[in-house]
Amino acid sequence: SADYSQIELRIMAHYSKEPELIQAFEDDADIHSRTAALVNEIHVSEVTSQQRRSAKVVNFGIMYGAGPYRMSQELGITMEESRKLIDHYFNTYPGIRKYIDETIEDAKKNGYVETLYKRRRRTGNLNASNKNLVQAEERAAINMPIQGTAADLIKIAMINIQNRINSEHYKSKMILQIHDELLFECPKSEVLKFAEIVQHEMETAISLLVPLKVDWNYGKNWYEAH
16 A cells, blocks of 8 residues: 655645745655644644644645634634634745635636646636635635646556556556555565555656655555555
């Protein structure tokens, strides 16, 4: 089993060109603890488990266009606290705020958003008269380039891995894709060498401003491999 580590956040870092986020991934830091430390203006060693959890919810929620209400529900805090948390987040990562604003603006102008490999999604509802439709479309416009690029990435990796299996005559087989994870059946004799190939092909499938990281493990079944 091999899966990408925090791939959507890494793609967000690439799109937003946010220096703090890029630095965190270059340092191979715990991104949620780093975010919590920056947002709360404390040293990373002082971050509590609750602060890290809050930062994790915000890190991922922002990519899905979640607003104060959704954040307040997720974290069990008031709307005012949620707004303050989001404001602190955008003050910490202004590049992400800029990415969101520019993405929505471009989507309104062009009528679509696209992935790194130019796969498009129409965004006509940004001009709808129904406010709920507009807000849903804004959330989709923010997220699609990120999640869509992650989908492009793993497909490219799968093609490259299968080409290596064919050209180098491995007995190992790629059997399943689960979100950002690939699952293989391998003879024991091939596991370590094949894992190197899988990790290399997944980590070099595309080039971003931050390094890609793949974690892998093996076992007799999927449960053991985790």
